[in-house]
Amino acid sequence: MLQKYDGRRVFTRGIAVKRSIWSFVLAGLLLVPPIDVASAQSSDPRTSKPVATRDMSFRVRAKAALILNMQSGEVLYRKNPMARLSVASITKLMTAVTLMNMNPDLSKRIQISRQDVYRANWTQLKYRERVGVNDLLYAALISSDNVAARVLARVSGLSNKEFVERMNQTAASLGLLNSRFTEPTGLDAGNVSTAVDCAALLWTALQNDVLSEVLTTKEFTYSTNRRVHNIKTTNRLLRGDQPDADLWESVGSKTGYIRKAGYCLVMRARSQSGDDVIAVVLGGISSRTRFADMRRLLNWSLHNIGQQEHIGG
16 A cells, blocks of 8 residues: 655655645735736736836746745736646656655665567666666656656655655645645646646755755756766756846756647746746747747746835735
């Protein structure tokens, strides 16, 4: 029988993650009216009063989007934040969080099986390669390797069905009640979540020291018994010379794409002044527009956090 989690919290490598932190976000979403992107004002979810801000002179093209101020809990922007959508490889965040809750031996080396590589769609790993568990985390979360995600589920010692059940137990324990997972890679369109839940999932993953290190890595090299692998992040906003480096830096992100999900991205960014946001884009119509939406949302929100002056209290 699978272990039943305490409904109030789960432990990620010894760090208690309380789901109540997201209650103020949900309450705020009920108070904040949909934001008119042509307007020069947004809303304070604590008072439902307008907040002075610079014009948001662009349109978010994704199906759903969200920006949260992590210091205040303010919802800075929302578009269909509670819509249940397929989230593709963002699923791998839940795979990693679920496994890390089980305290795996990160130094253990696992051999890739035929079942692992069957219809994997995207992978650099080959049948009979032996890979360290720590390296599998990097492969799954940086380059979004599907074989790596499958092997991580197998590392748990559970059957695939049992591991998926554990993923859903973990989601429920975290209060991600609008999320449902069907397998560990994100290839199945039945892996669904919301922008709010995706933000909470990334926040949870970043509470773990190991996952936080992985999710902020742009490039990584590891060796198997057969060859050396060099992998790079799938987040193009982090590649090369970042044009927004003077405004913000990423402190964790995950991309996702399958045809039925569209292009997805969840990202935490911090400005040089210490302002901290999590932004989510789900259901983007192309890879280019996904990154364009995210870049504009981050630039807009981090520019305005320090400039906002509450009107009438």
